[in-house]
Amino acid sequence: MAVASSAVRLNPARASSPRHGWAVAATAMLLLLAAAPAQAEPKPTVKQLKKELTALQKDSDKLITEYYNSRIAHQKAESAEKSAKEKLAAAQEVYDRHSTELRAMAVARYIGGDPGAMALLAGGQDPATLLSRMALTQHVIDEEEAVLRGYAEVRDARGRAEQEAADRAEELERTVGDLEERKEKAEKQIEKIKDRIDLLYTAPGIRRPDGTWVPQLPQGADNITPRMALVKKLIQERFEVPYGIGCYRAIQDGGEHPLGRACDFMLSRGGAFPSAAEQKRGDQISAWAIKNAKRLGIMYVIYRQRIWHVRTGVWRTMSDRGGATANHYDHPHISVY
Template sequence: MRRRDVAALSRSGRWRGAFRGLTASAAVLVLCAVPQAEGHAAPKPTAKQLRAELARLQKRSESMIAEYYTGRVALQKAEKAEKAAAGELRRAQTDFDQAAREVRTLAAQRYRTGIPGTLPVLMSAGDPADLLNQMALMQQIMEGRDARLNGFAQVKDTYQRTKASAEQRAKELRDSLRKLGEQKKRTLELIDTIKDRIDRLYPTPGTRRADGSWVPQLPSGPDNITPRMRLVRQLVAQRFSPHFGIGCYRVDGGIAGGGEHPLGRACDFMMSSGGSMPSAGNVKLGDEVAAWAIENKDRLGVKYVIWRQRINTGSGWRGMSNRGGVTANHYDHVHISVY
């Protein structure tokens, strides 16, 4: 294995730095996120303070994720170099075995003839000068074989030492990646905790009846949606940052059939440009938006969620009839309706 490949695996300082920094940030967030003991309650953080802490944590998380993937690339390169070195060793081993067989044959024949450096096929009753030339040639061949064997033995020893060192570096790197992956998971959980706390700083507009149901609201403002729908739109935008826009009020939507866009009680959170299927990453984002809306259904007054030709009113997903298109079947957007 090349020296630079082995050296690339030994840069563990950055990993330790990432762990120390992230641990410190996690400790701060735990103090913010976990309620204090009664009698020693810390002041509740404001939305501005929580967003500032969230921004710092997200920045650190992005840096850590970049380190994680950089480490994976380095590990893949090291494993590739180790595999190539193993192939070179196999080829060299073949040459070594061939050379060893030739030397053993020469040694056996030399032993049978009793004449050092000669073979029966070289023995003749010819000119003594020719015999001496043949003996010298044989000696040269033997010396070449010996040098070849000795040289390969050194190469093999060096390879074995390098391989052992590389395996140790690779193990250390894999351990670092595992720890970093665990730390990343904890950090993402803390990010969700902070986002939840930000969400809960905003009371849901409107009133509830004695039985817990929500009193319907009228749309208002230039966007023609209800205050309750406006809050849901704001929280989704802050928490998930959908890239393809949010559409809410529109004059069509089938009031007679129960459509709620014209009533200002529904928004579509786009996961692709209209009419096209979302990428795998945006399907995952849509799943997260839908799950969040359902989880917060009672608190935010969510009536139902439609996503990927399914509807959920709080009692599980049910399939819907085919309406004939990507948008009509809600494959490119998450639809959220409120009471």
């Protein structure tokens, strides 16, 4: 607006022009629009979320079907590869046996010599004996030729079995890659569905203007508040917690457990250090709690000797309390308002 005013003062004649007046008004309107804060995107309604979930579910079913078909193809490729390996092993055994026989035949001929027909005729023996020895020699030659032909067939069969095994191994490797790709797509789609389902839930109770929530009384057999019960339910459904969930305890230690506003989601039993897979589960639970903290009334998360508070939005290292459980290495702790 200051720019427009100075333009009017510098040139009064132009300011009196109707066209110039429209230009000044348009400029002022543009400046006001540019200065106005961007409107926040409205939160989706339950109806919109359910509509999105229907579409996501449809896509998910398609991806799962494709994944299933890939699993069948992979299983067939595994079976074919196994069969090809067995054929190759059998062909190799026959090939080795024939190779041994062929080497033995070659050694025998080298040691015994091969006199031939002319050498037999020069021996001064009677014709009947000569004919008999010549026939025997021809029989040996025929046997050797049969062995050689058999060896060639065995060798060729082994080569075919070897090629088939290589082809089946390549096919199996290809189906493994396809299977993993389709599995990843299906898992991502399922995660999208879970994320949209989360948005259908909002923490019960009254939220103050400063972002905190009015306290609630514990209720039910497990003595936890409705807010904590909702967080517990959503985590159980999304992640499963096979080693148990500990919430209310009567010991007054200054925390939220005695107030029914905290739960521990165990990753192992008896204070044992969790496996790599369970540590990953703990990371996922903690990340989910942080992502949904403001909407579900989560106040802070403790995991692996660190604490994340909704007010700061960052992880801070905690002092060493000794032991996997005391330092929260075997469980994420979640407290709600």
